[in-house]
Amino acid sequence: MGLHSGAPVHMKILPGAPGSGIVFRRVDLDGFEIPAIGRNVARVSYATSLMKKGVLISTTEHLLSALVGTGIDNAVIELDNLEVPILDGSALPFVEAIRKAGIRKQRRARTYMRICRELELREKDKFIAVYPSDTYSVSYTINFPHPMIGKETFRVDLSDGNYLREIASARTFGSREDERAMRDMGLIRGASLENCVVLSKNGIENPPVRFPDEFVRHKVLDLIGDLALAGKQILGSVVADRAGHAMHTALVSRLLRDNTLWEETTLDEESRPTPAAMETAASQTV
Ligand SMILES: [Zn+2]
Numbered sequence: 001m002g003l004h005s006g007a008p009v010h011m012k013i014l015p016g017a018p019g020s021g022i023v024f025r026r027v028d029l030d031g032f033e034i035p036a037i038g039r040n041v042a043r044v045s046y047a048t049s050l051m052k053k054g055v056l057i058s059t060t061e062h063l064l065s066a067l068v069g070t071g072i073d074n075a076v077i078e079l080d081n082l083e084v085p086i087l088d089g090s091a092l093p094f095v096e097a098i099r100k101a102g103i104r105k106q107r108r109a110r111t112y113m114r115i116c117r118e119l120e121l122r123e124k125d126k127f128i129a130v131y132p133s134d135t136y137s138v139s140y141t142i143n144f145p146h147p148m149i150g151k152e153t154f155r156v157d158l159s160d161g162n163y164l165r166e167i168a169s170a171r172t173f174g175s176r177e178d179e180r181a182m183r184d185m186g187l188i189r190g191a192s193l194e195n196c197v198v199l200s201k202n203g204i205e206n207p208p209v210r211f212p213d214e215f216v217r218h219k220v221l222d223l224i225g226d227l228a229l230a231g232k233q234i235l236g237s238v239v240a241d242r243a244g245h246a247m248h249t250a251l252v253s254r255l256l257r258d259n260t261l262w263e264e265t266t267l268d269e270e271s272r273p274t275p276a277a278m279e280t281a282a283s284q285t286v
Pocket residue numbers: 061062172218222
């Protein structure tokens with residue numbers, strides 16, 4: 001079920017050709033395809049959506065995050081409705097399904113977007129930036145006025161298998177107080193106690209949390225998913241403070257518009273970051 005639409009949906013992840021990137025395909029609309037790339041970003045408020053010629057793919061961030069976290073560069077995502085399923089509200093079900101299906105290494109060398117110059121965006125008290133680095137890391141700070149959250153910062157380097165352990169299972173969250181207003185905006189029609197952490201006035205309606213700081217970890221998960229719209233794995237250090245989907249995707253747009261900020265590069269095998277899923281799979285077969 002889609003989180004915002006409440007629409008039932010079936011999704012299938014298929015192999016993609018080398019260099020084809022992540023492409024969504026609406027099987028209910030004659031197989032209409034929308035590449036997961038910044039120029040197709042549509043509405044961005046509580047979720048990231050893609051649109052091309054009036055065709056929508058909604059709430060792409062958790063799935064795209066799982067694909068980055070498992071090191072998938074090329075895939076076709078078939079959907080028979082307009083929204084990616086929310087499942088348990090995290091990226092874990094996607095990661096588990098991908099690992100079960102298996103990952104094939106392709107011959108063509110992966111191209112990275114290596115950040116050469118810093119880029120900082122500010123909007124009132126919101127901030128997002130990316131700085132040059134040899135690996136891909138994300139640092140996120142939130143400041144949420146709730147007794148269970150408050151100010152939290154989480155930093156993760158994605159090059160050494162941390163995604164699966166630290167990020168993938170962090171679930172989306174929302175507060176009972178905001179529910180009415182969001183439903184009035186036509187949002188969260190598919191939300192339930194099974195697919196998000198629900199904050200009551202002073203606590204959590206559906207404990208336990210998966211991490212004490214699950215909230216900020218989920219923001220990291222969202223950010224990774226939104227930055228996937230750059231279309232390449234990033235080599236850079238991303239810092240965000242109270243940003244949201246709109247700022248995440250604004251950073252992507254700026255990067256795509258200004259190619260003096262980055263260079264396309266390949267890495268030799270030894271210095272290549274190991275995606276979480278492969279590392280775990282390898283240790284399991286041993
Ligand atoms: Zn999310």
